[in-house]
Amino acid sequence: MGKKFVYMFSEGNGSMRELLGGKGANLAEMTGLGMPVPQGFTVTTEACTQYYADGEKINEEIQAEIYANLAKLEEIAGKKFGDLENPLLVSVRSGARASMPGMMDTILNLGLNDEVVEVMAKKTNNPRFAYDSYRRFIQMYSDVVMEVGKAYFEKLIDEMKEKKGVKMDTELDADDLKELARQFKAEYKEKKGVDFPTDPKEQLMGAIMAVFRSWDNPRAIYYRRMNDIPSSWGTAVNVQMMVFGNTGDNSGTGVAFTRNPATGEKKLFGEFLMNAQGEDVVAGVRTPQTIDQLAEVMPEAYNQFVEICGRLENHYRDMQDMEFTIEDRKLFMLQTRNGKRTAAAALKIACDLVDEGMISEKEAVCMIDPKQLDALLHPQFDAKALKAAKPIGSALPASPGAACGKVVFTAEDATEWAQKGEKVILVRLETSPEDIEGMHYSQGILTVRGGMTSHAAVVARGMGTCCVSGCGEIKMDEENKCFTLAGKTYHEGDYISLDGSTGNIYGEAIPTVEASIGGDFGRLMGWADEYRQLKVRTNADTPKDAQQAMSFGAQGIGLCRTEHMFFETDRIAAIREMICSDTVEQREAALAKLLPMQRGDFEGIYEAMQGNPVTIRFLDPPLHEFVPTAEEDIAALAKTMGKSVSDIHAIIAGLHEFNPMMGHRGCRLAVTYPEIAAMQTRAVIEAALNVQAKHPDWKMVPEIMIPLVGEVKELAYVKSVVVKTADELIAAAKSDMKYKVGTMIEIPRAALTADEIAKEAEFFSFGTNDLTQMTFGFSRDDAGKFLGAYYDKKIYESDPFAKLDQTGVGKLVEMAAKLGRATRPDIHLGICGEHGGDPSTVEFCHNTGLDYVSCSPFRVPIARLAAAQAAIKKPR
Numbered sequence: 001m002g003k004k005f006v007y008m009f010s011e012g013n014g015s016m017r018e019l020l021g022g023k024g025a026n027l028a029e030m031t032g033l034g035m036p037v038p039q040g041f042t043v044t045t046e047a048c049t050q051y052y053a054d055g056e057k058i059n060e061e062i063q064a065e066i067y068a069n070l071a072k073l074e075e076i077a078g079k080k081f082g083d084l085e086n087p088l089l090v091s092v093r094s095g096a097r098a099s100m101p102g103m104m105d106t107i108l109n110l111g112l113n114d115e116v117v118e119v120m121a122k123k124t125n126n127p128r129f130a131y132d133s134y135r136r137f138i139q140m141y142s143d144v145v146m147e148v149g150k151a152y153f154e155k156l157i158d159e160m161k162e163k164k165g166v167k168m169d170t171e172l173d174a175d176d177l178k179e180l181a182r183q184f185k186a187e188y189k190e191k192k193g194v195d196f197p198t199d200p201k202e203q204l205m206g207a208i209m210a211v212f213r214s215w216d217n218p219r220a221i222y223y224r225r226m227n228d229i230p231s232s233w234g235t236a237v238n239v240q241m242m243v244f245g246n247t248g249d250n251s252g253t254g255v256a257f258t259r260n261p262a263t264g265e266k267k268l269f270g271e272f273l274m275n276a277q278g279e280d281v282v283a284g285v286r287t288p289q290t291i292d293q294l295a296e297v298m299p300e301a302y303n304q305f306v307e308i309c310g311r312l313e314n315h316y317r318d319m320q321d322m323e324f325t326i327e328d329r330k331l332f333m334l335q336t337r338n339g340k341r342t343a344a345a346a347l348k349i350a351c352d353l354v355d356e357g358m359i360s361e362k363e364a365v366c367m368i369d370p371k372q373l374d375a376l377l378h379p380q381f382d383a384k385a386l387k388a389a390k391p392i393g394s395a396l397p398a399s400p401g402a403a404c405g406k407v408v409f410t411a412e413d414a415t416e417w418a419q420k421g422e423k424v425i426l427v428r429l430e431t432s433p434e435d436i437e438g439m440h441y442s443q444g445i446l447t448v449r450g451g452m453t454s455h456a457a458v459v460a461r462g463m464g465t466c467c468v469s470g471c472g473e474i475k476m477d478e479e480n481k482c483f484t485l486a487g488k489t490y491h492e493g494d495y496i497s498l499d500g501s502t503g504n505i506y507g508e509a510i511p512t513v514e515a516s517i518g519g520d521f522g523r524l525m526g527w528a529d530e531y532r533q534l535k536v537r538t539n540a541d542t543p544k545d546a547q548q549a550m551s552f553g554a555q556g557i558g559l560c561r562t563e564h565m566f567f568e569t570d571r572i573a574a575i576r577e578m579i580c581s582d583t584v585e586q587r588e589a590a591l592a593k594l595l596p597m598q599r600g601d602f603e604g605i606y607e608a609m610q611g612n613p614v615t616i617r618f619l620d621p622p623l624h625e626f627v628p629t630a631e632e633d634i635a636a637l638a639k640t641m642g643k644s645v646s647d648i649h650a651i652i653a654g655l656h657e658f659n660p661m662m663g664h665r666g667c668r669l670a671v672t673y674p675e676i677a678a679m680q681t682r683a684v685i686e687a688a689l690n691v692q693a694k695h696p697d698w699k700m701v702p703e704i705m706i707p708l709v710g711e712v713k714e715l716a717y718v719k720s721v722v723v724k725t726a727d728e729l730i731a732a733a734k735s736d737m738k739y740k741v742g743t744m745i746e747i748p749r750a751a752l753t754a755d756e757i758a759k760e761a762e763f764f765s766f767g768t769n770d771l772t773q774m775t776f777g778f779s780r781d782d783a784g785k786f787l788g789a790y791y792d793k794k795i796y797e798s799d800p801f802a803k804l805d806q807t808g809v810g811k812l813v814e815m816a817a818k819l820g821r822a823t824r825p826d827i828h829l830g831i832c833g834e835h836g837g838d839p840s841t842v843e844f845c846h847n848t849g850l851d852y853v854s855c856s857p858f859r860v861p862i863a864r865l866a867a868a869q870a871a872i873k874k875p876r
Contacts, residue, residue: 411438558854666708
């Protein structure tokens with residue numbers, strides 16, 4: 001006996017997630033706890049990997065193992081697959097290690113064919129139920145396994161309802177459903193050219209292969225890239241005995257959470273539908289009842305369910321998301337998992353569980369996904385404007401936050417408009433997993449159908465995107481890209497606003513204001529700060545950004561870019577004069593105009609940072625970025641400089657570069673024009689001396705960072721200019737102020753020769769944006785043209801500019817850190833690329849032994865939490 005590819009639920013347990021996937025492991029765990037779980041078996045994630053290795057087929061060994069376990073299931077059930085006396089029906093569901101809602105496909109009622117459905121109709125004395133189950137099976141199997149789209153079948157159902165003059169699916173009788181099953185099979189044959197499969201074993205293999213295939217559908221790949229899930233994990237398949245929620249009014253199905261997933265309140269939250277199957281609740285085709293109403297409809301099932309919820313939450317020590325079915329008054333649990341929740345709910349639940357003595361502070365810190373904090377720090381509506389605005393409608397508040405944008409009707413349009421810089425709100429009848437990319441790009445999502453647990457709601461909550469769902473009053477006209485609500489028609493491009501916390505919809509643009517952060521956030525971040533060993537700084541170029549970052553807990557500035565300060569109208573003129581100067585004296589005169597402005601900027605930033613360290617990067621971009629392009633600006637510059645327009649054109653042409661990213665920029669500017677470095681040093685040191693004089697209790701130690709060094713002699717030359725200027729100023733001020741000169745490591749050669757560079761540099765800051773570009777050899781701005789093809793062909797799994805490439809670029813960082821410390825043991829090491837706010841990169845920086853990460857202000861809390869989790873996982 002080689003590897004085991006199939007496990008009965010009774011053979012597994014909760015710790016086998018990697019093999020059985022999340023759903024399979026939890027079903028095994030619930031079985032072990034003696035809960036009412038319909039029995040079944042799990043085909044492992046390794047079987048999925050094997051399926052791809054064998055060229056997308058299930059080999060005979062695995063097939064034999066599946067059939068052997070099917071025989072065991074038949075024995076437990078006392079029913080047989082395809083039997084005409086006592087037929088067994090199963091559901092086939094996917095379940096990866098990481099929860100991927102709506103990404104993978106489910107098939108119910110598998111095992112039905114023309115003969116078996118007759119037997120079921122007789123046995124249950126309920127032909128309507130039998131044919132309802134059959135038409136659902138044909139529809140799902142066709143959609144999921146054979147990729148015949150759902151829409152064709154929906155159309156046939158709508159035609160049938162129209163013919164009968166009824167509104168609800170439940171009003172169709174047995175004969176109607178039997179006729180629909182016949183039409184569905186005909187539709188299948190027309191689309192596929194073969195008959196619908198009647199052999200249950202053939203159906204089962206087809207379904208298992210479809211689940212394996214769906215691991216690689218475009219929406220699953222996109223979801224994995226957004227959530228750092230490797231494609232090598234594969235998905236498991238769960239084959240489970242069917243229980244039926246659609247046998248009549250004594251049956252039903254539902255979804256529930258042990259606490260409210262939007263607010264975190266400790267109260268059962270969920271929905272159910274009587275006489276329905278699971279996908280009806282999630283797909284939001286009918287609007288469900290709330291879970292507490294189950295107490296009136298079926299008290300005994302409700303009480304048992306409440307007791308199970310308590311046991312599951314205590315067992316998993318976390319909020320659970322559960323699916324259940326009631327068949328003829330008997331309760332069955334179909335799945336449980338740690339529930340997806342909003343950021344505010346996540347913090348409340350973590351703090352409550354600590355207060356309830358269920359988990360420790362360390363466990364609470366590790367429970368929160370750092371990326372989720374983003375949603376908390378995001379805007380809410382301006383209270384005054386909101387009071388004045390009148391809602392045009394309201395529906396279910398499915399995912400909190402405030403969103404304002406232009407209406408679009410397809411996910412493709414949402415993506416396209418957003419990439420052009422438009423803020424959009426996606427309006428759909430209901431969302432489906434194909435819409436995930438458009439949802440990602442939208443400010444908010446509004447759906448006509450669906451409940452609080454529909455696809456749109458679950459996915460939006462996970463992304464931290466505002467969502468209002470189930471607004472049935474909307475009359476949709478997708479063909480003409482418009483909808484009507486409260487008597488007014490809204491067209492593509494019109495502004496609307498959504499309040500995801502109340503469910504209100506507004507037919508106008510309402511201004512939003514910054515978020516305010518509550519007590520749970522402060523408590524959790526306090527615990528995080530106790531455990532983390534990495535400091536967190538921010539990238540900020542203005543006092544406003546610096547203050548914002550301080551309020552989020554930043555411990556300094558890791559990158560202050562000086563060039564951003566030069567683009568203001570009064571300053572750009574002086575920079576242009578400097579660029580067009582012929583002599584050092586002319587250049588110095590132009591720079592002298594900039595000196596007081598630059599000094600004022602630095603004073604503002606030092607004041608905002610209250611004595612915390614500030615690293616200022618000297619001028620970095622190529623000079624052509626500052627020159628005028630408009631003719632009237634060129635003429636004005638010519639007049640100021642006493643030159644002709646053609647002289648200025650010649651200077652501009654002379655600045656043109658074939659590859660500006662690798663051109664005349666960074667420390668190369670200071671080597672050519674040392675007077676630039678002298679002016680910037682003067683501004684930094686004078687500002688620090690002025691602020692120190694005002695605040696004797698602060699200890700000002702300015703950090704001057706020379707960009708784009710690739711050779712130690714470059715650094716030594718620019719550093720000599722800095723030191724001469726700084727020392728003269730400090731001596732003249734009779735001060736004993738210290739300062740540091742360091743460099744950005746952003747050229748591979750600098751990383752390779754870091755032991756040499758550390759002889760001159762007192763600190764390194766890794767500029768991972770440029771280091772990534774130079775290591776990969778492609779520019780961030782152009783990579784978008786081909787990265788898509790690289791994801792499709794699995795050459796890359798994530799964007800190297802969003803998530804640090806630890807194998808290549810990471811090796812350079814580790815090497816430079818090691819070489820730098822060997823030369824200068826007290827060297828300070830940090831990272832200041834945008835990667836600094838990515839949780840997996842923060843963990844890498846912790847493990848590499850860096851002193852700090854620096855990221856944009858809104859990502860500071862994310863980095864603080866990620867740093868704490870890294871330290872808890874692997875203390876240094």
